[in-house]
Amino acid sequence: MTRLLEVRNLHASYGATEVLHGIDLDVEEGQVVTLLGANGAGKTTTLRALCHFQVKNAGSITYRGERIEGKSTEDIAAMGIGHVPDGRGTFQSMSVEENLRLGCHARKDRIAVATDLDRMYDYFPRLKERRAQQAGTLSGGEQQMLAIARALMGNPTLLLLDEPSFGLAPLVVKDIFAIMRRIREEQKVSILLVEQNARIALQLADTAYLLETGRIVKHGPSEAMRNDDAVRRAYLGE
Protein backbone atom coordinates (compact mmCIF):
# COMPACT_ATOMS: atom_id res chain seq x y z
CA MET A 1 0.00 0.00 0.00
CA THR A 2 1.27 3.42 -0.80
CA ARG A 3 0.69 6.42 1.34
CA LEU A 4 -1.78 8.91 -0.08
CA LEU A 5 -1.90 11.48 2.67
CA GLU A 6 0.59 12.14 5.41
CA VAL A 7 -0.13 14.80 7.99
CA ARG A 8 2.56 15.72 10.50
CA ASN A 9 2.29 18.08 13.44
CA LEU A 10 -0.66 19.97 11.97
CA HIS A 11 -1.77 23.06 13.83
CA ALA A 12 -4.82 25.01 12.72
CA SER A 13 -6.43 28.15 14.00
CA TYR A 14 -9.28 30.55 13.38
CA GLY A 15 -7.78 33.98 13.92
CA ALA A 16 -5.95 33.84 17.24
CA THR A 17 -7.76 30.73 18.49
CA GLU A 18 -5.84 27.54 17.90
CA VAL A 19 -8.11 24.52 17.46
CA LEU A 20 -5.71 21.79 16.36
CA HIS A 21 -2.56 21.43 18.46
CA GLY A 22 -0.34 19.32 16.27
CA ILE A 23 -1.92 16.17 14.90
CA ASP A 24 -0.43 13.28 12.89
CA LEU A 25 -2.62 11.32 10.52
CA ASP A 26 -2.10 8.96 7.56
CA VAL A 27 -4.37 7.74 4.81
CA GLU A 28 -3.15 4.82 2.70
CA GLU A 29 -4.33 4.39 -0.86
CA GLY A 30 -7.72 2.64 -1.06
CA GLN A 31 -8.31 3.01 2.67
CA VAL A 32 -11.24 4.45 4.56
CA VAL A 33 -10.01 6.34 7.60
CA THR A 34 -12.36 7.81 10.13
CA LEU A 35 -11.74 10.65 12.48
CA LEU A 36 -13.94 10.36 15.55
CA GLY A 37 -14.56 12.85 18.27
CA ALA A 38 -17.09 14.86 20.18
CA ASN A 39 -18.51 18.21 19.18
CA GLY A 40 -15.79 20.86 19.08
CA ALA A 41 -12.90 18.37 19.08
CA GLY A 42 -11.60 19.82 15.80
CA LYS A 43 -12.82 17.27 13.24
CA THR A 44 -14.26 19.76 10.77
CA THR A 45 -11.24 21.98 11.31
CA THR A 46 -8.95 19.12 10.33
CA LEU A 47 -10.72 18.69 7.00
CA ARG A 48 -10.69 22.44 6.41
CA ALA A 49 -7.01 22.63 7.23
CA LEU A 50 -6.28 19.96 4.63
CA CYS A 51 -7.93 22.19 2.00
CA HIS A 52 -6.63 25.48 3.41
CA PHE A 53 -10.23 26.52 3.70
CA GLN A 54 -11.10 29.27 6.18
CA VAL A 55 -8.33 28.31 8.61
CA LYS A 56 -4.67 29.14 9.09
CA ASN A 57 -2.38 26.19 9.53
CA ALA A 58 1.14 25.19 10.35
CA GLY A 59 2.81 21.81 10.03
CA SER A 60 3.25 19.56 7.05
CA ILE A 61 0.72 17.96 4.72
CA THR A 62 1.99 15.61 2.04
CA TYR A 63 -0.44 14.40 -0.58
CA ARG A 64 0.76 11.86 -3.17
CA GLY A 65 4.30 12.67 -2.22
CA GLU A 66 3.87 16.40 -2.73
CA ARG A 67 3.82 19.04 -0.01
CA ILE A 68 0.67 21.09 -0.33
CA GLU A 69 1.21 23.88 2.17
CA GLY A 70 0.80 27.27 0.57
CA LYS A 71 -1.46 26.01 -2.17
CA SER A 72 -4.88 27.58 -2.64
CA THR A 73 -8.15 25.76 -1.91
CA GLU A 74 -8.85 25.70 -5.64
CA ASP A 75 -5.46 24.14 -6.44
CA ILE A 76 -5.91 21.46 -3.82
CA ALA A 77 -9.34 20.59 -5.23
CA ALA A 78 -7.79 20.38 -8.69
CA MET A 79 -5.19 17.91 -7.32
CA GLY A 80 -7.95 15.41 -6.66
CA ILE A 81 -9.12 16.08 -3.13
CA GLY A 82 -12.92 16.16 -3.07
CA HIS A 83 -14.43 17.83 -0.03
CA VAL A 84 -18.01 17.26 1.09
CA PRO A 85 -18.24 20.11 3.60
CA ASP A 86 -20.29 20.31 6.77
CA GLY A 87 -23.70 21.71 5.94
CA ARG A 88 -23.33 20.01 2.52
CA GLY A 89 -22.76 23.23 0.57
CA THR A 90 -25.10 22.43 -2.29
CA PHE A 91 -26.08 25.21 -4.67
CA GLN A 92 -29.58 25.79 -3.41
CA SER A 93 -31.21 27.52 -6.33
CA MET A 94 -29.66 25.29 -8.98
CA SER A 95 -31.02 22.00 -10.17
CA VAL A 96 -29.67 18.65 -9.02
CA GLU A 97 -28.11 18.04 -12.41
CA GLU A 98 -26.46 21.48 -12.49
CA ASN A 99 -24.98 20.75 -9.06
CA LEU A 100 -23.53 17.51 -10.40
CA ARG A 101 -22.15 19.24 -13.49
CA LEU A 102 -20.41 21.74 -11.25
CA GLY A 103 -18.64 18.84 -9.56
CA CYS A 104 -16.89 18.02 -12.83
CA HIS A 105 -16.53 21.50 -14.32
CA ALA A 106 -12.82 21.02 -14.90
CA ARG A 107 -13.09 17.65 -16.66
CA LYS A 108 -12.81 17.58 -20.42
CA ASP A 109 -13.58 13.88 -20.98
CA ARG A 110 -17.22 14.32 -21.94
CA ILE A 111 -17.97 10.65 -22.54
CA ALA A 112 -16.54 9.57 -19.19
CA VAL A 113 -18.49 12.38 -17.52
CA ALA A 114 -21.73 11.07 -19.01
CA THR A 115 -20.91 7.57 -17.74
CA ASP A 116 -20.10 8.92 -14.29
CA LEU A 117 -23.34 10.88 -14.21
CA ASP A 118 -25.26 7.69 -14.94
CA ARG A 119 -23.28 5.88 -12.26
CA MET A 120 -24.22 8.57 -9.69
CA TYR A 121 -27.87 8.19 -10.61
CA ASP A 122 -27.42 4.47 -10.20
CA TYR A 123 -25.95 4.90 -6.68
CA PHE A 124 -28.56 7.47 -5.75
CA PRO A 125 -31.82 6.79 -7.64
CA ARG A 126 -33.51 9.52 -5.58
CA LEU A 127 -31.31 12.08 -7.29
CA LYS A 128 -32.30 10.78 -10.69
CA GLU A 129 -35.98 11.26 -9.87
CA ARG A 130 -35.23 14.81 -8.81
CA ARG A 131 -32.62 15.73 -11.42
CA ALA A 132 -34.48 18.86 -12.61
CA GLN A 133 -35.55 19.97 -9.14
CA GLN A 134 -33.99 22.88 -7.24
CA ALA A 135 -31.43 21.52 -4.78
CA GLY A 136 -32.91 23.70 -2.03
CA THR A 137 -36.15 21.75 -2.16
CA LEU A 138 -34.50 18.40 -1.43
CA SER A 139 -34.70 16.73 1.97
CA GLY A 140 -31.62 16.69 4.18
CA GLY A 141 -30.74 13.14 3.20
CA GLU A 142 -31.11 13.88 -0.50
CA GLN A 143 -28.93 16.96 -0.15
CA GLN A 144 -26.26 14.85 1.52
CA MET A 145 -26.46 12.36 -1.34
CA LEU A 146 -26.18 15.23 -3.80
CA ALA A 147 -23.13 16.64 -2.03
CA ILE A 148 -21.39 13.24 -2.09
CA ALA A 149 -22.30 12.60 -5.71
CA ARG A 150 -21.15 16.07 -6.70
CA ALA A 151 -17.74 15.50 -5.10
CA LEU A 152 -17.43 12.10 -6.78
CA MET A 153 -18.18 13.65 -10.18
CA GLY A 154 -14.80 15.37 -9.92
CA ASN A 155 -13.11 11.94 -9.91
CA PRO A 156 -11.26 12.54 -6.65
CA THR A 157 -8.44 10.35 -5.38
CA LEU A 158 -9.22 11.32 -1.81
CA LEU A 159 -12.70 12.11 -0.58
CA LEU A 160 -13.12 14.17 2.59
CA LEU A 161 -16.52 13.53 4.13
CA ASP A 162 -17.68 15.82 6.88
CA GLU A 163 -20.36 14.23 9.08
CA PRO A 164 -22.61 12.75 6.42
CA SER A 165 -24.94 11.54 9.18
CA PHE A 166 -25.51 14.98 10.64
CA GLY A 167 -29.16 15.80 11.29
CA LEU A 168 -30.48 12.78 9.40
CA ALA A 169 -32.90 10.09 10.47
CA PRO A 170 -31.22 6.76 11.39
CA LEU A 171 -32.75 4.96 8.42
CA VAL A 172 -31.42 7.56 6.00
CA VAL A 173 -27.99 7.34 7.60
CA LYS A 174 -28.04 3.58 7.16
CA ASP A 175 -28.95 4.07 3.51
CA ILE A 176 -26.16 6.52 2.85
CA PHE A 177 -23.55 4.34 4.52
CA ALA A 178 -24.73 1.31 2.55
CA ILE A 179 -24.16 3.30 -0.63
CA MET A 180 -20.79 4.50 0.66
CA ARG A 181 -19.75 0.87 1.15
CA ARG A 182 -20.69 0.16 -2.45
CA ILE A 183 -18.83 3.21 -3.66
CA ARG A 184 -15.62 2.25 -1.86
CA GLU A 185 -15.73 -1.17 -3.47
CA GLU A 186 -16.45 0.05 -6.99
CA GLN A 187 -14.53 3.34 -7.17
CA LYS A 188 -10.84 3.81 -6.68
CA VAL A 189 -11.27 6.40 -4.00
CA SER A 190 -9.82 6.70 -0.53
CA ILE A 191 -11.97 8.30 2.12
CA LEU A 192 -11.27 10.38 5.18
CA LEU A 193 -14.52 10.33 7.11
CA VAL A 194 -15.31 12.64 9.98
CA GLU A 195 -18.11 11.37 12.21
CA GLN A 196 -19.80 11.81 15.52
CA ASN A 197 -21.67 8.59 15.02
CA ALA A 198 -18.78 6.29 15.93
CA ARG A 199 -20.70 3.04 15.60
CA ILE A 200 -21.55 3.44 11.94
CA ALA A 201 -18.22 5.05 11.05
CA LEU A 202 -16.25 2.14 12.55
CA GLN A 203 -18.27 -0.29 10.46
CA LEU A 204 -17.14 1.41 7.26
CA ALA A 205 -13.57 2.39 8.13
CA ASP A 206 -10.33 0.40 8.15
CA THR A 207 -8.55 2.69 10.54
CA ALA A 208 -9.79 5.14 13.11
CA TYR A 209 -8.36 8.15 14.88
CA LEU A 210 -9.81 9.58 18.04
CA LEU A 211 -9.62 13.34 18.35
CA GLU A 212 -10.08 15.14 21.67
CA THR A 213 -9.79 18.92 22.00
CA GLY A 214 -7.44 19.27 19.10
CA ARG A 215 -5.18 16.28 19.80
CA ILE A 216 -5.17 12.70 18.56
CA VAL A 217 -5.50 10.59 21.71
CA LYS A 218 -5.77 7.15 20.15
CA HIS A 219 -5.59 5.47 16.79
CA GLY A 220 -5.59 2.01 15.35
CA PRO A 221 -7.50 -0.47 13.20
CA SER A 222 -11.27 -0.06 13.47
CA GLU A 223 -11.62 -3.52 14.92
CA ALA A 224 -9.28 -2.73 17.82
CA MET A 225 -10.90 0.65 18.38
CA ARG A 226 -14.32 -0.93 18.54
CA ASN A 227 -13.14 -3.18 21.33
CA ASP A 228 -11.29 -0.49 23.23
CA ASP A 229 -12.86 0.13 26.61
CA ALA A 230 -12.44 3.89 26.58
CA VAL A 231 -13.89 4.21 23.09
CA ARG A 232 -16.78 1.95 24.01
CA ARG A 233 -17.62 3.97 27.06
CA ALA A 234 -17.29 7.41 25.56
CA TYR A 235 -18.39 6.96 21.97
CA LEU A 236 -20.39 3.80 21.65
CA GLY A 237 -22.40 4.21 24.85
CA GLU A 238 -21.75 0.69 26.07
Added chain:
Amino acid sequence: METLIQQVAVGLASGGIYACLALALVMIYQATHHVNFAQGEMAMFSTFVAWTLIQAGLGYWAAFFITVIGSFIASAAIEFAIIRPLHKAPELSVVAVFIGLLVIFHSVAGWVFGTELREFPSPFSKDAWFGGSLMSPHQVGTIFVALCIVAALFAFFRHTTLGLTMRAAAQNPGSSRLLGIRVGRMLMLGWGLAGAIGAVAGMMVAPVVFLDPGMMTGVLIYAFAGALIGGIDNPVGAIVGGFLVGVLENLLGTYVVGTDLKLTVALVLIVGVLIVRPAGLLGRRTVQRV
Protein backbone atom coordinates in the same frame (compact mmCIF):
# COMPACT_ATOMS: atom_id res chain seq x y z
CA MET B 1 -55.08 56.00 -29.42
CA GLU B 2 -52.37 56.18 -32.02
CA THR B 3 -50.21 58.40 -29.82
CA LEU B 4 -50.69 55.95 -26.99
CA ILE B 5 -49.38 53.06 -29.04
CA GLN B 6 -46.58 55.25 -30.29
CA GLN B 7 -45.61 56.24 -26.77
CA VAL B 8 -45.56 52.62 -25.72
CA ALA B 9 -43.33 51.80 -28.70
CA VAL B 10 -40.95 54.63 -27.89
CA GLY B 11 -40.96 53.51 -24.28
CA LEU B 12 -39.99 50.00 -25.30
CA ALA B 13 -37.00 51.36 -27.18
CA SER B 14 -35.61 53.27 -24.22
CA GLY B 15 -36.70 50.33 -22.08
CA GLY B 16 -34.30 48.13 -24.04
CA ILE B 17 -31.43 50.38 -23.03
CA TYR B 18 -32.51 50.44 -19.38
CA ALA B 19 -32.86 46.67 -19.49
CA CYS B 20 -29.27 46.27 -20.70
CA LEU B 21 -27.83 48.54 -18.05
CA ALA B 22 -30.05 46.97 -15.39
CA LEU B 23 -28.69 43.59 -16.43
CA ALA B 24 -25.14 44.88 -15.96
CA LEU B 25 -26.06 46.11 -12.46
CA VAL B 26 -27.71 42.80 -11.55
CA MET B 27 -24.74 40.75 -12.75
CA ILE B 28 -22.40 42.51 -10.38
CA TYR B 29 -24.97 42.63 -7.60
CA GLN B 30 -25.57 38.88 -7.74
CA ALA B 31 -21.89 38.13 -7.34
CA THR B 32 -20.92 40.77 -4.79
CA HIS B 33 -24.11 42.25 -3.30
CA HIS B 34 -22.95 45.68 -4.34
CA VAL B 35 -24.60 48.07 -6.76
CA ASN B 36 -21.99 49.53 -9.06
CA PHE B 37 -23.00 53.19 -9.15
CA ALA B 38 -20.22 53.86 -11.66
CA GLN B 39 -21.75 51.51 -14.24
CA GLY B 40 -23.40 54.37 -16.13
CA GLU B 41 -20.30 56.55 -16.23
CA MET B 42 -18.20 53.60 -17.37
CA ALA B 43 -20.69 53.11 -20.21
CA MET B 44 -20.48 56.80 -21.07
CA PHE B 45 -16.69 56.59 -21.19
CA SER B 46 -16.90 53.54 -23.48
CA THR B 47 -19.20 55.48 -25.79
CA PHE B 48 -16.65 58.30 -25.99
CA VAL B 49 -14.02 55.74 -26.96
CA ALA B 50 -16.31 54.47 -29.73
CA TRP B 51 -16.90 58.07 -30.86
CA THR B 52 -13.15 58.71 -31.01
CA LEU B 53 -12.64 55.57 -33.09
CA ILE B 54 -15.38 56.62 -35.50
CA GLN B 55 -13.87 60.13 -35.73
CA ALA B 56 -10.58 58.45 -36.57
CA GLY B 57 -12.24 56.95 -39.61
CA LEU B 58 -13.24 53.47 -38.45
CA GLY B 59 -16.55 52.00 -39.64
CA TYR B 60 -19.40 51.92 -37.12
CA TRP B 61 -19.39 48.19 -36.45
CA ALA B 62 -15.60 47.96 -36.23
CA ALA B 63 -15.65 50.75 -33.64
CA PHE B 64 -18.59 49.04 -31.90
CA PHE B 65 -16.84 45.71 -31.44
CA ILE B 66 -13.47 47.19 -30.51
CA THR B 67 -15.25 49.26 -27.86
CA VAL B 68 -17.15 46.28 -26.48
CA ILE B 69 -13.99 44.20 -26.20
CA GLY B 70 -12.01 47.11 -24.79
CA SER B 71 -14.72 47.78 -22.21
CA PHE B 72 -14.68 44.12 -21.22
CA ILE B 73 -10.95 44.24 -20.58
CA ALA B 74 -10.98 47.63 -18.84
CA SER B 75 -13.88 46.64 -16.60
CA ALA B 76 -12.22 43.34 -15.64
CA ALA B 77 -9.05 45.29 -14.89
CA ILE B 78 -10.97 47.65 -12.60
CA GLU B 79 -12.29 44.67 -10.67
CA PHE B 80 -8.80 43.22 -10.36
CA ALA B 81 -7.00 46.40 -9.40
CA ILE B 82 -9.58 48.33 -7.37
CA ILE B 83 -12.48 46.18 -6.24
CA ARG B 84 -10.69 42.93 -5.38
CA PRO B 85 -8.44 44.42 -2.69
CA LEU B 86 -11.63 45.66 -1.02
CA HIS B 87 -13.32 42.29 -0.68
CA LYS B 88 -13.10 42.37 3.10
CA ALA B 89 -13.75 46.10 3.45
CA PRO B 90 -16.96 47.35 5.07
CA GLU B 91 -20.00 48.00 2.88
CA LEU B 92 -19.67 51.75 3.11
CA SER B 93 -16.07 51.81 1.87
CA VAL B 94 -17.09 49.92 -1.24
CA VAL B 95 -19.95 52.34 -1.88
CA ALA B 96 -17.53 55.22 -1.47
CA VAL B 97 -15.17 53.63 -4.01
CA PHE B 98 -18.02 53.19 -6.50
CA ILE B 99 -18.97 56.84 -6.13
CA GLY B 100 -15.31 57.76 -6.47
CA LEU B 101 -15.13 55.80 -9.72
CA LEU B 102 -18.26 57.59 -10.93
CA VAL B 103 -16.74 61.00 -10.29
CA ILE B 104 -13.39 60.00 -11.80
CA PHE B 105 -14.91 58.69 -15.03
CA HIS B 106 -17.16 61.73 -15.26
CA SER B 107 -14.36 64.24 -14.80
CA VAL B 108 -11.81 62.44 -16.92
CA ALA B 109 -14.33 62.22 -19.77
CA GLY B 110 -14.99 65.95 -19.51
CA TRP B 111 -11.27 66.66 -19.40
CA VAL B 112 -10.29 64.41 -22.30
CA PHE B 113 -13.29 64.70 -24.59
CA GLY B 114 -14.81 68.05 -23.57
CA THR B 115 -18.24 68.75 -22.19
CA GLU B 116 -20.10 69.95 -25.29
CA LEU B 117 -22.90 67.85 -26.75
CA ARG B 118 -21.79 65.67 -29.64
CA GLU B 119 -23.73 63.74 -32.20
CA PHE B 120 -23.28 59.99 -32.12
CA PRO B 121 -24.28 57.99 -35.18
CA SER B 122 -26.86 55.21 -35.17
CA PRO B 123 -25.98 52.05 -37.08
CA PHE B 124 -29.59 51.78 -38.21
CA SER B 125 -30.02 54.18 -41.11
CA LYS B 126 -33.04 56.47 -41.33
CA ASP B 127 -34.41 54.70 -44.39
CA ALA B 128 -33.95 51.11 -43.19
CA TRP B 129 -36.72 48.73 -44.23
CA PHE B 130 -37.83 47.93 -40.72
CA GLY B 131 -38.71 51.40 -39.42
CA GLY B 132 -42.25 52.61 -39.81
CA SER B 133 -44.67 55.29 -38.80
CA LEU B 134 -44.75 53.86 -35.31
CA MET B 135 -41.06 53.55 -34.54
CA SER B 136 -37.86 54.84 -36.06
CA PRO B 137 -35.31 52.32 -37.35
CA HIS B 138 -33.04 53.21 -34.44
CA GLN B 139 -35.75 52.34 -31.95
CA VAL B 140 -36.49 49.01 -33.61
CA GLY B 141 -32.76 48.35 -33.79
CA THR B 142 -32.25 49.16 -30.10
CA ILE B 143 -34.94 46.72 -29.04
CA PHE B 144 -33.44 44.12 -31.32
CA VAL B 145 -29.92 44.62 -29.92
CA ALA B 146 -31.25 44.43 -26.34
CA LEU B 147 -33.06 41.17 -27.08
CA CYS B 148 -29.94 39.74 -28.75
CA ILE B 149 -27.84 40.50 -25.66
CA VAL B 150 -30.44 38.91 -23.43
CA ALA B 151 -30.64 35.78 -25.57
CA ALA B 152 -26.86 35.46 -25.79
CA LEU B 153 -26.41 35.87 -22.03
CA PHE B 154 -29.19 33.45 -21.28
CA ALA B 155 -27.62 30.81 -23.52
CA PHE B 156 -24.21 31.49 -21.99
CA PHE B 157 -25.32 31.15 -18.36
CA ARG B 158 -27.64 28.21 -18.97
CA HIS B 159 -25.77 26.06 -21.39
CA THR B 160 -22.04 26.56 -21.02
CA THR B 161 -19.81 25.22 -18.27
CA LEU B 162 -18.17 28.62 -17.84
CA GLY B 163 -21.59 30.25 -17.39
CA LEU B 164 -22.57 27.58 -14.88
CA THR B 165 -19.38 28.04 -12.85
CA MET B 166 -19.87 31.82 -12.88
CA ARG B 167 -23.35 31.38 -11.43
CA ALA B 168 -22.00 28.96 -8.84
CA ALA B 169 -19.24 31.34 -7.80
CA ALA B 170 -21.79 34.11 -7.33
CA GLN B 171 -24.18 31.91 -5.38
CA ASN B 172 -21.87 30.06 -3.01
CA PRO B 173 -18.22 31.13 -3.20
CA GLY B 174 -17.11 28.75 -0.43
CA SER B 175 -18.52 25.61 -1.99
CA SER B 176 -17.26 26.73 -5.38
CA ARG B 177 -13.71 26.97 -4.15
CA LEU B 178 -13.90 23.49 -2.65
CA LEU B 179 -14.87 22.27 -6.12
CA GLY B 180 -11.84 24.00 -7.61
CA ILE B 181 -13.74 26.89 -9.19
CA ARG B 182 -11.56 30.02 -9.28
CA VAL B 183 -13.99 32.44 -7.71
CA GLY B 184 -11.82 35.52 -8.15
CA ARG B 185 -11.45 34.87 -11.85
CA MET B 186 -15.21 34.39 -12.21
CA LEU B 187 -15.86 37.73 -10.52
CA MET B 188 -13.46 39.41 -12.88
CA LEU B 189 -15.24 37.86 -15.85
CA GLY B 190 -18.57 39.06 -14.46
CA TRP B 191 -17.25 42.60 -14.24
CA GLY B 192 -15.94 42.34 -17.76
CA LEU B 193 -19.30 41.20 -19.08
CA ALA B 194 -21.12 43.96 -17.20
CA GLY B 195 -18.74 46.55 -18.66
CA ALA B 196 -19.27 45.19 -22.18
CA ILE B 197 -23.06 45.24 -21.83
CA GLY B 198 -22.92 48.76 -20.42
CA ALA B 199 -20.88 49.86 -23.43
CA VAL B 200 -23.58 48.57 -25.77
CA ALA B 201 -26.26 50.41 -23.78
CA GLY B 202 -24.20 53.61 -24.00
CA MET B 203 -23.75 53.33 -27.75
CA MET B 204 -27.48 52.69 -28.20
CA VAL B 205 -28.60 55.63 -26.08
CA ALA B 206 -26.06 58.16 -27.40
CA PRO B 207 -27.80 58.79 -30.78
CA VAL B 208 -30.96 59.71 -28.87
CA VAL B 209 -29.69 61.85 -25.99
CA PHE B 210 -26.45 63.12 -27.61
CA LEU B 211 -23.05 62.29 -26.27
CA ASP B 212 -21.73 64.23 -23.27
CA PRO B 213 -20.23 63.25 -19.91
CA GLY B 214 -23.60 63.53 -18.18
CA MET B 215 -25.58 61.46 -20.63
CA MET B 216 -25.83 58.31 -18.51
CA THR B 217 -26.78 59.87 -15.18
CA GLY B 218 -30.51 59.69 -15.84
CA VAL B 219 -30.23 56.38 -17.68
CA LEU B 220 -28.54 54.80 -14.65
CA ILE B 221 -31.40 55.87 -12.39
CA TYR B 222 -33.97 54.41 -14.79
CA ALA B 223 -31.91 51.24 -15.03
CA PHE B 224 -31.63 51.02 -11.27
CA ALA B 225 -35.40 51.44 -10.98
CA GLY B 226 -35.80 48.67 -13.57
CA ALA B 227 -33.47 46.35 -11.70
CA LEU B 228 -35.26 46.99 -8.41
CA ILE B 229 -38.72 46.47 -9.89
CA GLY B 230 -37.69 43.17 -11.39
CA GLY B 231 -35.82 42.10 -8.27
CA ILE B 232 -32.20 43.15 -7.93
CA ASP B 233 -30.92 39.59 -7.88
CA ASN B 234 -32.87 38.37 -10.89
CA PRO B 235 -31.57 38.87 -14.46
CA VAL B 236 -34.94 38.10 -16.05
CA GLY B 237 -36.53 40.56 -13.66
CA ALA B 238 -34.00 43.22 -14.65
CA ILE B 239 -34.98 42.88 -18.30
CA VAL B 240 -38.71 42.94 -17.63
CA GLY B 241 -38.22 45.79 -15.17
CA GLY B 242 -36.11 47.77 -17.63
CA PHE B 243 -38.73 47.58 -20.37
CA LEU B 244 -41.49 48.35 -17.87
CA VAL B 245 -39.71 51.47 -16.63
CA GLY B 246 -39.17 52.63 -20.21
CA VAL B 247 -42.88 52.35 -21.02
CA LEU B 248 -44.06 53.81 -17.70
CA GLU B 249 -41.65 56.71 -17.98
CA ASN B 250 -42.96 57.58 -21.44
CA LEU B 251 -46.65 57.18 -20.69
CA LEU B 252 -46.55 59.08 -17.42
CA GLY B 253 -44.33 61.71 -19.03
CA THR B 254 -46.78 62.21 -21.88
CA TYR B 255 -50.09 62.00 -20.10
CA VAL B 256 -49.60 62.70 -16.42
CA VAL B 257 -46.55 64.48 -15.08
CA GLY B 258 -45.01 66.08 -18.18
CA THR B 259 -41.48 65.70 -19.54
CA ASP B 260 -39.82 67.72 -16.79
CA LEU B 261 -40.82 65.29 -14.08
CA LYS B 262 -39.98 62.05 -15.95
CA LEU B 263 -36.95 61.30 -13.80
CA THR B 264 -39.08 61.77 -10.71
CA VAL B 265 -41.16 58.83 -11.92
CA ALA B 266 -38.10 56.62 -11.70
CA LEU B 267 -37.25 57.85 -8.22
CA VAL B 268 -40.83 57.34 -7.04
CA LEU B 269 -40.70 53.81 -8.46
CA ILE B 270 -37.45 53.11 -6.60
CA VAL B 271 -38.82 54.30 -3.28
CA GLY B 272 -42.17 52.60 -3.90
CA VAL B 273 -40.65 49.21 -4.66
CA LEU B 274 -38.34 49.39 -1.65
CA ILE B 275 -41.29 50.13 0.62
CA VAL B 276 -43.93 47.82 -0.80
CA ARG B 277 -42.06 44.91 -2.25
CA PRO B 278 -38.31 44.95 -1.57
CA ALA B 279 -37.74 41.64 -3.37
CA GLY B 280 -39.17 43.11 -6.59
CA LEU B 281 -41.78 41.60 -8.87
CA LEU B 282 -39.67 38.60 -9.82
CA GLY B 283 -37.16 38.69 -6.97
CA ARG B 284 -35.85 35.28 -6.17
CA ARG B 285 -37.05 33.76 -2.99
CA THR B 286 -35.11 30.54 -2.91
CA VAL B 287 -37.15 27.71 -1.53
CA GLN B 288 -35.27 26.21 1.33
CA ARG B 289 -36.00 23.28 3.52
CA VAL B 290 -34.41 23.19 6.91
